[in-house]
Amino acid sequence: MHDAALLTMEKITKVYPNGIVANNEVDFSIRKGEIHALVGENGAGKSTLMRILFGLEESQKGRILLNGEEIKNDSPHIAIANGIGMVHQHFMLVPSLTVAENMILGVEPKKGLRIDLQKAINETRALAEKYNLSVDPLAKVQFLSVGIKQKVEILKALYRGAEILILDEPTAVLTPQETKELFLELKLLKDQGNTIIFISHKLHEVKELCDRITIMRNGQTKGTFNTSDVTPTDISRLMVGRDVILEVEKDPAVPKEIVLSVKDLVMANNLGQKAVKGISFQVRKGEILGIAGVEGNGQRELVEGITGLSRISHGEVSIRGEVVNKKSIKEIRKLGTCHIPEDRMTYGVASEMTIEQNVLADKFDSKEFTGKILTKPKAIRNLSQKLVEEYKIKCSSPLQEVGMLSGGNIQKVVVAREFSSKPLLIIADQPTRGIDVGSTEFIRNRLVELRDEDSAVMLVSADLNEVLELSDSLIVMYEGEITAYFADASKVDEEELGLYMLGIKHQTPEEIGGVVYEK
Amino acid sequence: MKNKKLAFESLRTVLAVAISLVIALVTILLVSDVPGVALKAFLFGPLDSMRHFGNVLEMMIPLIFTGLAVGIMFQADQFNLGAEGAFFMGAVVSSFVAILWPMPAFIHPVVTILMGGLTGAVFCGIPALLKVKWGASELVSSLMFNYIAFFFGLYLINYFLRDPNAGAMVSFLLPATAKLPVIIPKTRVHFGLIIALLAVAAMYFFNYRTRWGYKNRLTGFNSLFAEYAGIKTAAVVISAQLIGGFIAGAGGSIELLGLYRRFSWTAQLPGYGWSGVIVAILARRNPAYIPLAAFFLAYLRIGADLMSRQSDVQNEIVAIIQAVMIILIAAAGFLEKAQYKMVFRDATKNLPKADNTAQEVEG
Numbered sequence: 001m002h003d004a005a006l007l008t009m010e011k012i013t014k015v016y017p018n019g020i021v022a023n024n025e026v027d028f029s030i031r032k033g034e035i036h037a038l039v040g041e042n043g044a045g046k047s048t049l050m051r052i053l054f055g056l057e058e059s060q061k062g063r064i065l066l067n068g069e070e071i072k073n074d075s076p077h078i079a080i081a082n083g084i085g086m087v088h089q090h091f092m093l094v095p096s097l098t099v100a101e102n103m104i105l106g107v108e109p110k111k112g113l114r115i116d117l118q119k120a121i122n123e124t125r126a127l128a129e130k131y132n133l134s135v136d137p138l139a140k141v142q143f144l145s146v147g148i149k150q151k152v153e154i155l156k157a158l159y160r161g162a163e164i165l166i167l168d169e170p171t172a173v174l175t176p177q178e179t180k181e182l183f184l185e186l187k188l189l190k191d192q193g194n195t196i197i198f199i200s201h202k203l204h205e206v207k208e209l210c211d212r213i214t215i216m217r218n219g220q221t222k223g224t225f226n227t228s229d230v231t232p233t234d235i236s237r238l239m240v241g242r243d244v245i246l247e248v249e250k251d252p253a254v255p256k257e258i259v260l261s262v263k264d265l266v267m268a269n270n271l272g273q274k275a276v277k278g279i280s281f282q283v284r285k286g287e288i289l290g291i292a293g294v295e296g297n298g299q300r301e302l303v304e305g306i307t308g309l310s311r312i313s314h315g316e317v318s319i320r321g322e323v324v325n326k327k328s329i330k331e332i333r334k335l336g337t338c339h340i341p342e343d344r345m346t347y348g349v350a351s352e353m354t355i356e357q358n359v360l361a362d363k364f365d366s367k368e369f370t371g372k373i374l375t376k377p378k379a380i381r382n383l384s385q386k387l388v389e390e391y392k393i394k395c396s397s398p399l400q401e402v403g404m405l406s407g408g409n410i411q412k413v414v415v416a417r418e419f420s421s422k423p424l425l426i427i428a429d430q431p432t433r434g435i436d437v438g439s440t441e442f443i444r445n446r447l448v449e450l451r452d453e454d455s456a457v458m459l460v461s462a463d464l465n466e467v468l469e470l471s472d473s474l475i476v477m478y479e480g481e482i483t484a485y486f487a488d489a490s491k492v493d494e495e496e497l498g499l500y501m502l503g504i505k506h507q508t509p510e511e512i513g514g515v516v517y518e519k
Numbered sequence: 520m521k522n523k524k525l526a527f528e529s530l531r532t533v534l535a536v537a538i539s540l541v542i543a544l545v546t547i548l549l550v551s552d553v554p555g556v557a558l559k560a561f562l563f564g565p566l567d568s569m570r571h572f573g574n575v576l577e578m579m580i581p582l583i584f585t586g587l588a589v590g591i592m593f594q595a596d597q598f599n600l601g602a603e604g605a606f607f608m609g610a611v612v613s614s615f616v617a618i619l620w621p622m623p624a625f626i627h628p629v630v631t632i633l634m635g636g637l638t639g640a641v642f643c644g645i646p647a648l649l650k651v652k653w654g655a656s657e658l659v660s661s662l663m664f665n666y667i668a669f670f671f672g673l674y675l676i677n678y679f680l681r682d683p684n685a686g687a688m689v690s691f692l693l694p695a696t697a698k699l700p701v702i703i704p705k706t707r708v709h710f711g712l713i714i715a716l717l718a719v720a721a722m723y724f725f726n727y728r729t730r731w732g733y734k735n736r737l738t739g740f741n742s743l744f745a746e747y748a749g750i751k752t753a754a755v756v757i758s759a760q761l762i763g764g765f766i767a768g769a770g771g772s773i774e775l776l777g778l779y780r781r782f783s784w785t786a787q788l789p790g791y792g793w794s795g796v797i798v799a800i801l802a803r804r805n806p807a808y809i810p811l812a813a814f815f816l817a818y819l820r821i822g823a824d825l826m827s828r829q830s831d832v833q834n835e836i837v838a839i840i841q842a843v844m845i846i847l848i849a850a851a852g853f854l855e856k857a858q859y860k861m862v863f864r865d866a867t868k869n870l871p872k873a874d875n876t877a878q879e880v881e882g
């Protein structure tokens with residue numbers, strides 16, 4: 001070893017209170033001045049390991065050495081004092097304050113009893129210049145784009161004296177262009193002597209940016225390598241334990257009649273702002289329409305409007321020819337709509353109830369499962385057993401509490417319930433977010449199967465791979481508007497898609513109008 | 520895993536009860552000059568005669584009703600504390616029905632109890648409506664409504680039903696046709712016990728076997744999920760409180776017709792609604808455990824009563840036991856470490872050894 005380790009984590013073991021083993025005797029070590037990638041599937045334990053390092057979680061076993069001396073990061077304060085900073089996937093900024101005010105939160109420079117705001121502004125500006133992270137110290141955070149907010153987060157960590165910077169999937173929320181910019185900035189940071197831990201599961205990014213790479217699988221480390229010594233295939237084999245390339249096999253779509261028709265739809269978000277600004281599109285039987293876009297560009301409100309979860313401000317949604325603006329959630333479901341919600345724990349399941357009771361939620365009042373008053377336990381048991389088998393839900397029995405399952409299996413419970421009602425229209429909102437590869441593959445294939453069985457599918461996903469792989473045709477949403485429509489999703493270039501996602505490019509109304517097949 | 524969790528929860532409850540009892544016993548030993556007498560009366564007094572044991576069963580009846588009432592509202596995740604007022608108002612209205620509407624036996628108590636139940640339903644339904652319509656916390660409004668119930672009830676009894684010859688603020692005598700018969704000789708245990716046990720069975724069935732009960736539980740566990748699945752949660756939330764109020768109101772009515780000659784709760788609220796909260800918490804949402812919890816609480820109270828009569832220890836000691844019990848059960852942190860250890864042991868037992876083949880490639 002010609003480079004001594006700057007920081008070493010030894011035999012870290014972490015078990016969450018629900019019994020999930022996130023880290024199992026993990027060893028992890030970084031050198032000064034490197035960009036070190038930490039890769040692995042969702043649920044492999046990357047984030048947990050980093051949360052332990054940053055003092056957000058406590059490990060049951062193991063120790064952390066910094067420059068050879070043991071440190072105890074019991075809280076983020078101590079971690080920061082030890083020169084460790086973390087940029088979370090979800091930003092921790094106060095939207096109503098300016099950049100400079102966010103920077104100094106908790107470490108305010110004082111002039112007497114007052115906060116020395118001018119000093120904060122100057123320091124922010126100096127720091128931004130030093131690392132070429134161009135931000136305006138006086139801008140209010142709420143008006144900044146995601147990419148800029150991320151820069152503020154990085155600056156915030158640097159301002160607090162971080163020399164080891166942990167970035168938790170920083171590119172997940174960025175467009176290809178923003179990602180490029182970020183990489184330049186990170187390289188500059190490295191040149192100035194900082195050390196960066198880069199969490200990701202996008203292999204080409206890791207190859208491009210990182211010096212060394214540590215691979216995690218199933219809560220264990222599967223080795224540390226020089227990035228130049230391994231190919232993406234090697235990495236992916238170590239990550240998932242087998243060669244999987246997530247390519248969905250599907251025949252070309254054969255679209256038939258229109259199932260969902262959205263016309264001039266306007267939706268307000270909970271702040272009363274227009275989140276969806278008068279968009280129109282249609283989805284046909286036997287096709288998957290993808291909706292690409294950076295999260296928070298009106299997708300959630302769009303889905304809530306179609307499924308009846310929120311009131312429609314203006315415009316019209318019709319399903320199978322029936323206007324559903326005034327219909328209840330139940331009535332919309334009765335028309336053959338199913339909905340995979342974006343946030344499975346909030347909307348998708350009751351985690352304290354059993355699998356059986358969860359799969360029953362949308363059909364408990366059908367004649368098959370209840371009489372006038374009483375439920376039919378036998379029919380319900382049959383249903384749950386069938387679904388557990390069919391969807392390969394890993395559990396001890398259908399009577400297990402949903403909260404005890406892993407994320408992928410919880411999502412399978414949601415999907416099993418929704419798909420088992422023979423849907424004509426599937427609204428899938430981030431159907432594979434944060435779950436393991438096996439489950440992801442399963443759910444994606446199931447979506448294609450259902451399409452082939454003549455369901456109409458509307459797929460909302462922030463995962464570019466997913467929309468590009470699964471969709472037959474594609475629209476892009478930016479700030480509540482449709483910026484592009486591609487009739488053939490397989491011909492779309494990722495770079496170009498990025499431009500539309502950022503609102504830099506915009507198709508003509510005529511081009512976008514192509515997604516309305518019948519007036 | 521599931522059974523383990525259940526077993527652990529039961530253990531937690533039992534341990535909480537045990538610790539509170541130990542604290543009570545120690546307290547008695549410390550304060551009493553005749554600790555032997557006091558302890559004996561407290562622990563075994565309720566068993567020393569048929570009459571004393573009958574007292575326990577009598578007290579159990581209203582506790583079962585209010586426990587069921589609070590339990591179903593908790594199940595829907597509604598912290599409605601109106602069972603107290605519903606119980607009281609149920610008894611007030613029942614006094615009117617019993618005294619002012621002469622009817623033949625058999626029919627008289629049935630009608631009276633139903634009217635009491637309906638009164639309770641209306642009473643608990645008001646906070647429910649306020650919550651659904653305007654988002655007013657049912658906890659606050661139901662709590663406040665209890666006082667309205669008390670003084671409104673007193674007004675009704677005092678101005679319309681007061682027996683001027685009784686020498687205290689009580690109602691006229693309840694007619695014999697309305698009274699519930701005693702079912703165990705040499706005690707005052709009345710027919711209400713049978714109704715209470717039937718109610719337990721009905722609520723158990725409701726909870727686990729009916730469509731309505733399923734909706735109720737789903738809404739209670741995750742109302743957003745219930746809404747998303749197409750359930751009208753507002754209706755569920757209101758109906759749970761109507762049913763809860765009905766049970767509490769009927770309980771008040773049954774208590775009156777079973778044990779009292781006149782309506783005489785004029786000094787303060789009878790307090791069974793508050794006890795119902797304790798019973799519901801002890802029974803952990805499951806109606807089947809309500810009788811057990813009610814029996815336990817009734818036994819404690821009768822034991823403490825006997826102790827205060829036979830020794831120098833006051834029966835307020837029960838309040839200490841209840842308080843410790845509730846704090847320990849409600850405190851999520853109690854035994855959390857032990858549970859965590861169990862989880863940790865379980866989870867790491869079958870783990871593959873860390874992969875030592877992982878190699879470091881040097882550049």
